[in-house]
Amino acid sequence: xxxxxxxxxxxxxxxxxxxxxxxxxxxxxxxxxxxxxxxxxxxxxxxxxxxxxxxxxxxxxxxxxxxxxxxxxxxxxxxxxxxxxxxxxxxxxxxxxxxxxxxxxxxxxxxxxxxxxxxxxxxxxxxxx
Numbered sequence: 001x002x003x004x005x006x007x008x009x010x011x012x013x014x015x016x017x018x019x020x021x022x023x024x025x026x027x028x029x030x031x032x033x034x035x036x037x038x039x040x041x042x043x044x045x046x047x048x049x050x051x052x053x054x055x056x057x058x059x060x061x062x063x064x065x066x067x068x069x070x071x072x073x074x075x076x077x078x079x080x081x082x083x084x085x086x087x088x089x090x091x092x093x094x095x096x097x098x099x100x101x102x103x104x105x106x107x108x109x110x111x112x113x114x115x116x117x118x119x120x121x122x123x124x125x126x127x128x129x
Contacts, residue, residue: 006074012048012084021048021084028111030104032093033069036086037112039119045080047073050088065089068098072105080109081116 012018024038040046049069051062069087073080093101 002078004074004077006047006070006077009042010044010046010073010077012046012086017046017084018048018050018086021086026115028108028115029090030108032089032091032097032101033104033108034088034090035108035112036088037083037116039116040082040084042082045073045077045082046084048084048086050086052089055089056092061092061094065093068093068101069105072102076106076109079113081113083112083116085112 012021021036021038024036026038027034027036029035047070049066051065053062056062056065069089073085073087
């Protein structure tokens with residue numbers, strides 16, 4: 001039975017985890033969101049969120065954006081490939097943009113799943129061994 005709880009292991013907290021994903025340099029972006037990702041060896045996807053003060057000055061706004069994105073991830077976590085995923089908010093959004101943010105999130109997750117599954121099926125070359 002699937003549980004939709006967001007467990008502690010599904011959250012990226014350490015700076016080293018964030019650094020390794022940013023250094024992997026795989027990124028997809030839209031108007032509001034940029035997703036950096038790296039395949040991992042865990043049994044589930046892990047999430048990291050970045051909402052800077054330049055994006056939204058008020059902590060209330062930044063926390064709202066984090067809550068919304070965390071909820072989207074929680075509901076989709078079983079459909080996401082095994083990746084470390086960092087979502088960076090590029091443009092401030094509020095409740096009126098909710099539907100567009102949800103559509104962008106779903107589209108980005110679909111693209112990441114396609115890219116990760118495609119790269120997993122590629123045969124190893126001599127330089128990869």
